[in-house]
Amino acid sequence: xxxxxxxxxxxxxxxxxxxxxxxxxxxxxxxxxxxxxxxxxxxxxxxxxxxxxxxxxxxxxxxxxxxxxxxxxxxxxxxxxxxxxxxxxxxxxxxxxxxxxxxxxxxxxxxxxxxxxxxxxxxxxxxxxxxxxxxxxxxxxxxxxxxxxxxxxxxxxxxxxxxxxxxxxxxxxxxxxxxxxxxxxxxxxxxxxxxxxxxxxxxxxxxxxxxxxxxxxxxxxxxxxxxxxxxxxxxxxxxxxxxxxxxxxxxxx
Amino acid sequence: xxxxxxxxxxxxxxxxxxxxxxxxxxxxxxxxxxxxxxxxxxxxxxxxxxxxxxxxxxxxxxxxxxxxxxxxxxxxxxxxxxxxxxxxxxxxxxxxxxxxxxxxxxxxxxxxxxxxxxxxxxxxxxxxxxxxxxxxxxxxxxxxxxxxxxxxxxxxxxxxxxxxxxxxxxxxxxxxxxxxxxxxxxxxxxxxxxxxxxxxxxxxxxxxxxxxxxxxxxxxxxxxxxxxxxxxxxxxxxxxxxxxxxxxxxxxxxxxxxxxxxxxxxxxxxxxxxxxxxxxxxxxxxxxxxxxxxxxxxxxxxxxxxxxxxxxxxxxxxx
Numbered sequence: 001x002x003x004x005x006x007x008x009x010x011x012x013x014x015x016x017x018x019x020x021x022x023x024x025x026x027x028x029x030x031x032x033x034x035x036x037x038x039x040x041x042x043x044x045x046x047x048x049x050x051x052x053x054x055x056x057x058x059x060x061x062x063x064x065x066x067x068x069x070x071x072x073x074x075x076x077x078x079x080x081x082x083x084x085x086x087x088x089x090x091x092x093x094x095x096x097x098x099x100x101x102x103x104x105x106x107x108x109x110x111x112x113x114x115x116x117x118x119x120x121x122x123x124x125x126x127x128x129x130x131x132x133x134x135x136x137x138x139x140x141x142x143x144x145x146x147x148x149x150x151x152x153x154x155x156x157x158x159x160x161x162x163x164x165x166x167x168x169x170x171x172x173x174x175x176x177x178x179x180x181x182x183x184x185x186x187x188x189x190x191x192x193x194x195x196x197x198x199x200x201x202x203x204x205x206x207x208x209x210x211x212x213x214x215x216x217x218x219x220x221x222x223x224x225x226x227x228x229x230x231x232x233x234x235x236x237x238x239x240x241x242x243x244x245x246x247x248x249x250x251x252x253x
Numbered sequence: 254x255x256x257x258x259x260x261x262x263x264x265x266x267x268x269x270x271x272x273x274x275x276x277x278x279x280x281x282x283x284x285x286x287x288x289x290x291x292x293x294x295x296x297x298x299x300x301x302x303x304x305x306x307x308x309x310x311x312x313x314x315x316x317x318x319x320x321x322x323x324x325x326x327x328x329x330x331x332x333x334x335x336x337x338x339x340x341x342x343x344x345x346x347x348x349x350x351x352x353x354x355x356x357x358x359x360x361x362x363x364x365x366x367x368x369x370x371x372x373x374x375x376x377x378x379x380x381x382x383x384x385x386x387x388x389x390x391x392x393x394x395x396x397x398x399x400x401x402x403x404x405x406x407x408x409x410x411x412x413x414x415x416x417x418x419x420x421x422x423x424x425x426x427x428x429x430x431x432x433x434x435x436x437x438x439x440x441x442x443x444x445x446x447x448x449x450x451x452x453x454x455x456x457x458x459x460x461x462x463x464x465x466x467x468x469x470x471x472x473x474x475x476x477x478x479x480x481x482x483x484x485x486x487x488x489x490x491x492x493x494x495x496x497x498x499x500x501x502x503x504x505x506x507x508x509x510x511x512x513x514x515x516x517x518x519x520x521x522x523x524x525x526x527x528x529x530x531x532x533x534x535x536x537x538x539x540x541x542x543x544x545x546x547x548x549x550x551x552x553x554x555x556x557x558x559x560x561x562x563x564x565x566x567x568x569x570x571x572x
Contacts, residue, residue, distance in 0.1 A: 055517065076521060076525050077530070080525055081527060088522065093519075094523070095540065096541060097540045105528060106523075106526040107527075109527040145540075162526065166527070
């Protein structure tokens with residue numbers, strides 16, 4: 001499904017380019033959920049932005065393939081059409097654009113890029129209603145501007161809603177759990193679990209082991225200083241929780 | 254004999270209020286004073302509620318210097334929605350004065366669509382006086398003219414009155430658009446709002462000067478001011494000067510101005526959701542403008558304005 005091979009990436013700063021990702025290799029077969037854990041500054045968010053194609057990062061080496069297509073040649077919107085979805089750590093507020101216009105434009109842009117027919121207003125309304133009902137999201141959220149005045153929990157639920165509507169092949173969840181109380185966390189995790197399927201894979205980036213109690217990963221990777229230093233089963237997350245990052249990073253070094 | 258224009262009596266950038274706008278340099282040459290003065294007088298009697306929108310036009314004529322006058326008097330409890338259109342052909346100077354008097358509990362929805370010709374100069378002074386409980390809700394779309402200057406002077410002298418000045422400036426080429434507002438809060442418990450959004454392309458220059466003057470007796474004043482500008486070109490220029498002058502000690506006044514480019518973050522967010530870069534930019538600038546157009550209460554007029562603004566925005570982003 002997704003193959004990341006020896007990925008190196010720089011970020012532009014005032015002091016010149018700084019290398020953040022120093023050779024990440026990762027293979028996530030279809031149907032699997034992989035988790036990446038790591039301390040602040042390890043490159044977790046950079047990885048998610050690089051995968052999604054944000055301008056501020058420059059890939060200097062390596063490749064990212066989704067079903068055999070090299071994503072690095074694609075613009076962000078082409079990656080989205082190819083089936084990549086990023087749930088943002090900080091979902092962006094867009095004043096003046098209401099949720100339903102946003103969802104409609106988003107879905108139809110992707111359908112158009114894929115050569116599919118655009119959904120008409122009625123079909124769109126039905127789709128929005130059914131997905132909202134599934135995720136326990138109230139209809140009046142649809143009348144509000146995208147993420148404007150949303151609580152932390154609402155923002156993250158909104159990300160999961162968009163993911164449910166766009167049905168990506170590969171979803172990256174960037175610290176979707178950060179700052180959520182346990183009820184909001186459960187709603188978000190439920191939404192993700194409902195979407196697990198043999199032809200979809202997930203990369204769950206998190207700082208805390210807690211999320212992995214609700215979204216059971218197949219593989220856990222530990223990221224430090226821009227490299228994956230250790231990989232293992234779900235028990236690795238528990239070990240991290242137990243010992244802390246410092247020990248594991250120390251062992252690997 | 255056509256009357257000659259006394260250019261030496263015009264305000265120059267040496268006058269503080271005119272520091273950003275050089276009128277003399279922009280006036281077309283060889284102007285002739287219009288021989289028929291254009292005057293429109295609208296008077297609504299006590300309690301008259303006008304269901305119909307009134308639509309008036311001030312048309313500029315090539316090579317003419319005209320001095321249109323508009324006077325609107327709404328007596329107690331009267332209400333009106335007025336659309337004022339500014340257009341014309343060729344080079345001309347329209348020097349307009351508007352007087353508005355709102356009686357107690359009167360309500361005026363005033364929409365100004367400024368679409369003067371590309372060579373035109375429009376200078377426009379509007380004086381508004383509101384009595385108690387009166388509401389003035391103004392919206393101004395400024396996109397025409399080589400140089401336009403809108404000066405608004407509001408005197409709130411009856412309690413619980415509310416005045417709102419909302420505006421969208423869409424300027425390109427070498428257009429110059431100046432909005433200068435002075436609001437005098439003279440009595441307690443009144444509200445004033447200023448909400449302007451400006452888009453500047455090419456070498457266009459925008460000016461926004463907004464001043465709220467809260468007199469000592471005007472306690473519980475609620476004054477709000479926001480002026481945001483998006484620059485679509487590196488050669489465009491915006492001058493903003495928000496001012497608060499407050500002598501009362503129990504008021505709520507805020508002001509904010511921003512000038513910049515489209516943020517990268519929402520652009521990337523929208524592109525991650527499948528929108529092309531062009532689509533994402535258009536959606537964001539439309540939203541930026543729509544938030545002000547939303548202040549227009551009449552649905553048909555709002556739709557007309559959005560059609561105009563959306564077409565301007567599509568053109569601006571295509572180039």
